[in-house]
Amino acid sequence: MATRTIEQRRQDARAAYDAYLAACPARQLLDTISDKWVSLLLNALADGPKRYSDLSRIVAGVSQKMLTQTLRSMERDGLVTRTVTPAVPVRVDYELTGLGRDLQPLMRAIKSWAESHIEQVHEARADYDARA
Known part of the structure; x- marks a missing residue:
């Protein structure tokens, strides 16, 4: 397994909760709270x-x-x-x-x-x- 730099880990963490990505859990929550x-x-x-x-x-x-x-x-x-x-x-x-x-x-x-x-x-x- 390749070693990841701190910056790469930070980028991964930011991407984990990017609501523009379809699989993001935050996007699922946005779908819920935007329901009329x-x-x-x-x-x-x-x-x-x-x-x-x-x-x-x-x-x-x-x-x-x-x-x-x-x-x-x-x-x-x-x-x-x-x-x-x-x-x-x-x-x-x-x-x-x-x-x-x-x-x-x-x-x-x-x-x-x-x-x-x-x-x-x-x-x-x-x-x-x-x-x-």
Whole structure:
């Protein structure tokens, strides 16, 4: 086995987490957090724990199946915790973890940007469509 220099090892370490590479784990995480349901749920949970039914009401248009799958994915990635309280009916609450809270300012900024710039985007789309 050839001996590698410190600089070669540094380059290898940088390349290991280069999101432009298809196999990069960071790219997989970017795929997850760029999902529309993930971003909406992260924002919906910003004010504290919510029940499944609350999230279903807050995030309009999400099906039960997609809400369940997205919350499971977020839990698996360490973005939310799921707390089950035995009662009749069973109560299930979701809350952001430390990782989820760290991501929150970015997601809030993206949501805010989208809400404040949607008119400009609509105008750009109309201009583009008129030219095409």
